[in-house]
Amino acid sequence: xxxxxxxxxxxxxxxDLVVLTVRRHALCALxxxxxxxxxxxxxxxxxxxxxxxxxxxxxxxxELAEETGLRVHDPAVPAQDxxxxxxxxxxxxxxxxxxxxxxxxxxxxxxxxxxPAPRAGGDASNARWAPVEELLQQGGYGREGEPxxxxxxxxxQILSDGVERARSKIEYSSLATAFCPSEFTVGELRRVYEAxxxxxxxxxxxxxxxxxxxxxxxPTGGTxxxxxxxxxxxxxxxxxxxxxxxxxxxxx
Amino acid sequence: xxxxxxxxxxxxxxxDLVVLTVRRHALCALxxxxxxxxxxxxxxxxxxxxxxxxxxxxxxxxELAEETGLRVHDPAVPAQDxxxxxxxxxxxxxxxxxxxxxxxxxxxxxxxxxxPAPRAGGDASNARWAPVEELLQQGGYGREGEPxxxxxxxxxQILSDGVERARSKIEYSSLATAFCPSEFTVGELRRVYEAxxxxxxxxxxxxxxxxxxxxxxxPTGGTxxxxxxxxxxxxxxxxxxxxxxxxxxxxx
DNA sequence: GTGTTTATCGTCAGGCAGACGACTATGATC
DNA sequence: GATCATAGTCGTCTGCCTGACGATAAACAC
Numbered sequence: 001x002x003x004x005x006x007x008x009x010x011x012x013x014x015x016d017l018v019v020l021t022v023r024r025h026a027l028c029a030l031x032x033x034x035x036x037x038x039x040x041x042x043x044x045x046x047x048x049x050x051x052x053x054x055x056x057x058x059x060x061x062x063e064l065a066e067e068t069g070l071r072v073h074d075p076a077v078p079a080q081d082x083x084x085x086x087x088x089x090x091x092x093x094x095x096x097x098x099x100x101x102x103x104x105x106x107x108x109x110x111x112x113x114x115x116p117a118p119r120a121g122g123d124a125s126n127a128r129w130a131p132v133e134e135l136l137q138q139g140g141y142g143r144e145g146e147p148x149x150x151x152x153x154x155x156x157q158i159l160s161d162g163v164e165r166a167r168s169k170i171e172y173s174s175l176a177t178a179f180c181p182s183e184f185t186v187g188e189l190r191r192v193y194e195a196x197x198x199x200x201x202x203x204x205x206x207x208x209x210x211x212x213x214x215x216x217x218x219p220t221g222g223t224x225x226x227x228x229x230x231x232x233x234x235x236x237x238x239x240x241x242x243x244x245x246x247x248x249x250x251x252x
Numbered sequence: 253x254x255x256x257x258x259x260x261x262x263x264x265x266x267x268d269l270v271v272l273t274v275r276r277h278a279l280c281a282l283x284x285x286x287x288x289x290x291x292x293x294x295x296x297x298x299x300x301x302x303x304x305x306x307x308x309x310x311x312x313x314x315e316l317a318e319e320t321g322l323r324v325h326d327p328a329v330p331a332q333d334x335x336x337x338x339x340x341x342x343x344x345x346x347x348x349x350x351x352x353x354x355x356x357x358x359x360x361x362x363x364x365x366x367x368p369a370p371r372a373g374g375d376a377s378n379a380r381w382a383p384v385e386e387l388l389q390q391g392g393y394g395r396e397g398e399p400x401x402x403x404x405x406x407x408x409q410i411l412s413d414g415v416e417r418a419r420s421k422i423e424y425s426s427l428a429t430a431f432c433p434s435e436f437t438v439g440e441l442r443r444v445y446e447a448x449x450x451x452x453x454x455x456x457x458x459x460x461x462x463x464x465x466x467x468x469x470x471p472t473g474g475t476x477x478x479x480x481x482x483x484x485x486x487x488x489x490x491x492x493x494x495x496x497x498x499x500x501x502x503x504x
Numbered sequence: 505g506t507g508t509t510t511a512t513c514g515t516c517a518g519g520c521a522g523a524c525g526a527c528t529a530t531g532a533t534c
Numbered sequence: 535g536a537t538c539a540t541a542g543t544c545g546t547c548t549g550c551c552t553g554a555c556g557a558t559a560a561a562c563a564c
Binding site: 505506507508509510511512513514515516517518519520521522523524525526527528529530531532533534 | 535536537538539540541542543544545546547548549550551552553554555556557558559560561562563564
Binding site: 203204207211228229232233 | 539540541542543544545
């Protein structure tokens with residue numbers, strides 16, 4: 001297959017972001033409202049074109065910073081505070097996924113602690129955190145009974161894949177701490193698991209599991225009562241990234 | 253960000269394939285020799301440009317068929333024989349990964365049973381199955397002491413990622429059966445695990461695990477002595493795709 | 505037949521998870 | 535200040551699964 005610049009069609013390459021966080025006991029994703037066709041007025045995942053001199057991960061980190069102000073947590077700087085976790089998710093390239101032209105989108109997954117408020121180019125009304133179930137119920141009705149339009153493009157599929165990735169990945173890695181502030185309690189971490197998986201976990205067994213896994217949590221020495229009840233020990237994420245044996249997601 | 257066709261740079265999009273199989277107790281990958289610059293004469297992963305009207309998965313399946321004659325196993329046809337497993341692996345888009353131009357490669361991972369011989373456009377000398385350790389030892393020496401050049405482009409990274417995906421995925425899925433012919437024995441399946449992980453497994457515990465997992469293996473009723481020794485029961489892959497609890501990869 | 509090879513069944517101890525009881529230390533309420 | 539509600543933490547018990555390994559079975563080679 002000799003090299004011939006005219007032998008391949010040109011593509012536009014974008015990055016789309018599935019930015020997840022846990023707010024009020026629910027797994028939420030960042031959505032932005034589209035200002036122009038196609039799908040004008042509909043909600044979509046944040047994203048944009050990859051620039052000519054940019055790596056894919058760089059482009060994703062740039063989009064994430066533009067939309068949320070978050071910086072990406074650098075694994076080389078373990079003590080860094082409040083950095084988001086960012087990883088490549090999958091690539092979507094159906095020829096008809098964008099009616100304008102051939103666009104290949106490299107989707108990324110970002111996990112962030114609960115944030116004050118989203119900003120989409122400074123316009124807060126065009127960006128919001130929405131529970132993923134709400135974004136994924138295609139053409140249904142929202143919590144206030146208002147009709148809900150499905151996400152633009154194939155973003156429902158991308159979001160669904162991202163949520164599934166997050167759900168499975170917190171089983172065998174310490175990634176759930178990416179949803180927590182830099183210092184957190186065992187109970188707060190448990191509520192993250194409960195929100196992401198949509199299940200209730202036994203607080204005693206959960207406590208035994210996470211405190212008994214070496215390298216998962218390191219106590220900071222402090223305590224807090226911000227959740228009410230007896231003061232809880234504060235922890236920071238330990239260096240371990242893999243959980244072995246994994247945290248088991250309950251059946252059903 | 254209004255739509256402006258001149259606002260984004262054009263990319264070439266390719267698919268590259270990590271095709272793995274198990275031959276003579278070793279995990280092997282398909283490599284093709286490059287016939288033109290850059291990296292002329294060096295070994296590389298098979299791949300090619302995505303066509304204008306083609307989905308990414310279609311392009312990967314087409315390349316796989318061109319290089320190996322393999323058809324992709326369709327999950328909708330469970331009884332299909334000898335189909336390869338194909339899944340998207342990751343996307344590589346470093347601006348400098350191809351010196352000619354900006355190329356984004358959507359790598360795919362294919363798992364295939366042992367095949368007669370590769371064919372690269374009909375030229376067998378330009379395609380081969382090579383043990384992955386041999387392909388990954390950058391700039392070392394092969395089994396016969398001949399110098400080994402590293403793979404072209406970033407293909408060593410892609411191959412490494414694909415091997416790691418395969419190694420981890422057979423832990424918690426029934427994907428190892430994709431390396432086996434349509435009917436196989438427990439011992440043959442065990443040798444697949446041993447080759448992919450590079451470890452020795454206890455035959456008795458392995459037998460107990462795989463035969464005790466519902467839906468993993470379905471006995472066909474037949475037996476074979478093709479491995480020597482006592483006749484072994486023949487099995488077919490069952491419908492189950494997820495192994496729970498997973499098959500544990502031994503430490504170290 | 506004897507030895508070799510591979511397959512298959514059993515046994516036993518240790519580790520881990522689920523279920524759940526008990527106790528502790530706060531703030532809220534009366 | 536006593537009581538209650540809330541959350542956190544420590545233990546216990548039982549059952550399941552795994553790793554280690556003994557024992558038997560059924561073929562082939564000589």
